[in-house]
Amino acid sequence: MTAYILKRLLIGIATLVVASVVVFSMLEIVPGDPARLMLGINATDDALQALRQQMGLDQPLVWRYLEWASGLLTLDFGRSYTYSVPVIDLIAERIVVSLPLAVIALVMSTAIAIPVGVFSASRRGRPADTISMGATQFGVAVPNFWFALLLIYIFAVWLRLVPAGGFPGWSAGVWPALTALILPAVALALPQAAILARVTRSSLLEVLGEDYIRTARAKGIPYRHVLWRHALRNALIPVVTILGLQFAFLLAGTIIIENVFYLPGLGRLVFQAITQRDLIVVEGVVMLLVAAVIVVNLLVDLSYALVDPRLRANR
Amino acid sequence: MSDSADIHGETAASFAAKAFANRSFLAGFIITTLIAVMALVSFLWTPYDVTKLIVADRMQAPSAAHLFGTDHFGRDVLSMIMVGARNSIAVALVAVGIGMGLGVPLGCWAAARGGLADEILMRFNDLVFAFPALLSAIMITAIFGPGAINAIIAIGIFNIPVFARVARAGSLALWPREFILAARAAGKGKALITVEHILPNIANLLLVQGTIQFALGILAEAGLSYVGLGAQPPMPSWGRMLFDAQTRMIVAPYLAIFPGFAIVFTVLGLNLLGDGLSDVLDPKLRRQR
Numbered sequence: 001m002t003a004y005i006l007k008r009l010l011i012g013i014a015t016l017v018v019a020s021v022v023v024f025s026m027l028e029i030v031p032g033d034p035a036r037l038m039l040g041i042n043a044t045d046d047a048l049q050a051l052r053q054q055m056g057l058d059q060p061l062v063w064r065y066l067e068w069a070s071g072l073l074t075l076d077f078g079r080s081y082t083y084s085v086p087v088i089d090l091i092a093e094r095i096v097v098s099l100p101l102a103v104i105a106l107v108m109s110t111a112i113a114i115p116v117g118v119f120s121a122s123r124r125g126r127p128a129d130t131i132s133m134g135a136t137q138f139g140v141a142v143p144n145f146w147f148a149l150l151l152i153y154i155f156a157v158w159l160r161l162v163p164a165g166g167f168p169g170w171s172a173g174v175w176p177a178l179t180a181l182i183l184p185a186v187a188l189a190l191p192q193a194a195i196l197a198r199v200t201r202s203s204l205l206e207v208l209g210e211d212y213i214r215t216a217r218a219k220g221i222p223y224r225h226v227l228w229r230h231a232l233r234n235a236l237i238p239v240v241t242i243l244g245l246q247f248a249f250l251l252a253g254t255i256i257i258e259n260v261f262y263l264p265g266l267g268r269l270v271f272q273a274i275t276q277r278d279l280i281v282v283e284g285v286v287m288l289l290v291a292a293v294i295v296v297n298l299l300v301d302l303s304y305a306l307v308d309p310r311l312r313a314n315r
Numbered sequence: 316m317s318d319s320a321d322i323h324g325e326t327a328a329s330f331a332a333k334a335f336a337n338r339s340f341l342a343g344f345i346i347t348t349l350i351a352v353m354a355l356v357s358f359l360w361t362p363y364d365v366t367k368l369i370v371a372d373r374m375q376a377p378s379a380a381h382l383f384g385t386d387h388f389g390r391d392v393l394s395m396i397m398v399g400a401r402n403s404i405a406v407a408l409v410a411v412g413i414g415m416g417l418g419v420p421l422g423c424w425a426a427a428r429g430g431l432a433d434e435i436l437m438r439f440n441d442l443v444f445a446f447p448a449l450l451s452a453i454m455i456t457a458i459f460g461p462g463a464i465n466a467i468i469a470i471g472i473f474n475i476p477v478f479a480r481v482a483r484a485g486s487l488a489l490w491p492r493e494f495i496l497a498a499r500a501a502g503k504g505k506a507l508i509t510v511e512h513i514l515p516n517i518a519n520l521l522l523v524q525g526t527i528q529f530a531l532g533i534l535a536e537a538g539l540s541y542v543g544l545g546a547q548p549p550m551p552s553w554g555r556m557l558f559d560a561q562t563r564m565i566v567a568p569y570l571a572i573f574p575g576f577a578i579v580f581t582v583l584g585l586n587l588l589g590d591g592l593s594d595v596l597d598p599k600l601r602r603q604r
Contacts, residue, residue, distance in 0.1 A: 011438065011441065014438070015438070015441050015442050015445055016445075018442055019442060019445055019446070022442070026454070026455075026458065027458070029458075030458050137583060137586060137587065137590075138579070138583060140582070140583075140586060141530070141578075141579045141580075141582035141583040141586060142575075142579055143534050143537050143538060143541075143554075143575070143578050143579075143582075145537075145538060145541050145557070146537075146557055146571070146574075146575040146578065146579075149557065149560070149561055149564065149571050149575070150571070150575070152564070153564055153568055153571070157564065157565055248444075248447045249447070249449075251447050251450070252447030252448065252449040252450040253449065255449060255450060255453060255542075256449070256538050256541065256542060259542060260561070270450070270453075271453065271542070274453065274454065274457035274458075275457065282454065286446075286450065286451075286454065289447055289450060290445050290446055290447075293444075293445050293446075293447060294445050297444075297445075
């Protein structure tokens with residue numbers, strides 16, 4: 001078990017290091033000089049030279065990478081070219097929107113998907129199963145940004161229950177801030193819930209065919225108990241795997257959803273930074289998201305051992 | 316006797332009969348055929364010319380003359396959806412082609428070689444999967460410029476590890492089988508065995524994965540063109556149409572309805588097709604569904 005954790009940990013770190021090289025070199029080949037971009041086309045050569053020196057752009061490539069990468073370790077992501085503030089400040093300011101959004105969406109999607117999956121599996125082949133699986137088939141096909149538009153039309157334009165977009169900030173109070181996040185969270189959550197419900201159902205059906213389920217039933221344990229305690233617990237591994245993958249989807253999904261709702265989150269930050277060629281911000285945010293995905297997947301791998309005692313012994 | 320027949324032992328005709336008896340496959344087949352025909356017809360005929368802007372006709376609600384209404388430039392929405400289908404299909408299809416073309420050889424090679432080659436491939440997969448696909452696609456298109464070609468490349472890159480993983484898993488399960496051992500005993504090389512015996516037997520898996528990735532590609536393309544990084548105007552694209560509809564939703568909600576349904580139907584059709592295919596091709600899975 002310890003060896004397994006250690007191996008996963010090492011792989012995670014190695015992936016992170018290679019990812020940082022990829023991100024750095026990808027943005028290095030971008031056409032356009034950040035210094036020229038900041039000063040405009042009328043800048044004198046002297047001014048350009050001075051700024052390039054100040055920004056460290058005159059240093060050799062490898063040196064700049066090492067400087068940037070070692071900064072990452074201390075959460076020093078450099079300074080934004082356009083905002084002239086440390087990138088970490090921008091991230092801190094925006095993450096308080098994106099992270100709650102992703103977490104609310106993840107909780108919502110799990111809370112919907114698991115009961116639907118279990119319900120569907122327990123009524124396999126009956127009309128209730130056909131209807132709910134038909135609905136998930138539809139849910140998987142809906143692009144979240146289109147779903148978001150429909151939600152805005154129904155709940156903001158038509159019923160006027162929630163704002164159509166924008167974010168008042170947490171300082172305006174928890175409730176106004178939460179209401180601004182509800183529609184985006186639903187838009188993110190439902191398509192993910194559809195996928196998760198399907199996975200839960202098929203994984204559960206597989207488990208329900210096992211001998212130990214028949215044994216439990218034969219012993220006279222009520223079906224409901226067998227379903228929720230014996231079967232679901234064993235069916236959770238694929239579900240948890242998909243949950244981990246969905247976290248990455250949600251993080252990336254926020255980019256488009258934040259643009260639909262004009263939410264000042266990480267996604268909008270990185271999107272604006274890309275269009276403004278503020279590469280150091282892009283690098284910082286991308287590395288943060290990549291690190292988050294790696295950590296979550298590591299936790300998912302480790303959680304297998306918690307869910308399934310057999311893996312604890314074997315690995 | 317072909318090698319795939321060793322395992323499945325069925326003819327194309329009996330397979331087709333079985334496939335069309337499957338409800339998912341049938342529904343998916345009908346929907347995808349409709350969309351494909353719509354895209355093909357758009358090359359020859361559309362109700363209106365999508366490149367002509369007739370401002371006098373702008374923002375008309377759906378009517379007999381314009382079934383799905385007109386947009387803010389007076390273009391017919393139905394015609395734009397028909398032409399947009401070409402773009403979506405082309406981008407997703409080529410992206411799947413890139414993923415298969417590079418991913419399958421990689422996966423097969425890793426499975427055949429094992430050891431270090433396999434380890435390197437798996438770590439490469441870990442690396443690509445660590446990048447949220449959509450974020451990276453946005454980054455790639457933003458760096459190299461927006462447009463259909465760069466959208467294809469951006470989506471295609473993320474298909475590579477998916478197909479590599481499927482091909483690897485499928486081949487690994489086959490290598491210990493008797494007919495492969497027999498081929499090896501007969502002195503065939505690993506590359507030849509892969510081409511002659513492995514590939515025909517993992518074709519099923521790849522086909523099913525292909526339809527899934529096709530559907531995901533349609534969604535990804537719509538997302539990219541929605542944020543302005545996909546096909547550029549005046550080329551109509553479904554995502555772009557939704558973006559244009561957003562600010563006009565209060566006066567013209569139909570502008571957001573029809574392109575959205577076009578995306579949903581296409582993706583739905585492909586997913587049903589993929590589900591049906593995997594049911595028909597893999598009887599073991601059918602039991603569970």
